[in-house]
Amino acid sequence: METETTADRLLVIVEDDPKFSQTLARSFERRGYEALRAASLEELQDLLKTRSPAFAVVDLKLANGSSGLACVQALHAHDPETNIVVLTGFASIATAVEAIKLGARHYLAKPSNTDDIEAAFARAEGDVAAPLTERATSIKTLEWERIHETLIETGFNISETARRLGMHRRTLARKLEKQQIK
Template sequence: MSAERQLLIIEDDAAFARTLCRSFERRNYRVILASNLEQAEALLQQHSPGYAVVDLKLDGNSSGLACVQMLHKHDPEMLIVVLTGFASIGTAVEAIKLGACHYLAKPSNTDDIEAAFEHVAGNSEIEVTNRSTSIKTLEWERIHETLAETGFNISETARRLGMHRRTLARKLEKQRVK
């Protein structure tokens, strides 16, 4: 099988990773799995995938953004899609700047991801809305921007935002994208 049909999935949720893996294998991709940056680096020494799906928030010290940067540095032609349950404009912009071709909020299925791989070029025909950003949306984006800056440390994020840790935890639980 050619390298262009090889897919690297970097996802720390084992059940979700297996589901994605089986779904892409049914579409004739050869899938390799990693749960963090170190595993992905080790796999790249033996494999040359043309595609990658990266979870933004990984357990431990791994960051999906660091994975995107490493993958893009390894192969600038690799098509990288970032998946996240914690979507924000800040992390979307950073993911694209670091080399991702798309950024999708969970839940996203295999059809969404494959469409993102196929639709790499931008679309200048997309409609621009006149709706202004709400205070809640701005707050949500600021929280996630700070979460990313702190490596998803809730206590440090709460301190930087000047709010109680439990208040932040409640806001995150209330707004979680599933």
């Protein structure tokens, strides 16, 4: 059974890269957290049967093309008070919006370190003073956001994404190689 102080600092890291997950866990443990790790939605669900983390760090893209958004949804359903931060190698407006809708409190682009993540945990509220940019979104950014949105809709199925976007599978594969999704 968890003590209240243990539960207050219980963190789950949902990340399929074992080296990154281990490094992140060690870093948080040095800061007084109890860090648990899961590499998939299934592992997370098993963990949630016995533990209730106060904090979570979730990678957006997990092994076998699965989405970390399902993990965000599971964590939020388990305990809406869980402070969830989503990490991704490619940030897009579409996935940021979906992550927040599903219960994440923050969305950080990789590379992010423990300081960045802990700072995100500390910011419980939005910032109305956040600067608005005057720069218009580029065509390349819009294209990439549409590709990423369609990838999510298809469960990261490259062939189906290419079909829905009306492009050749190899063309899509080349575009994906240029912009790695993690």
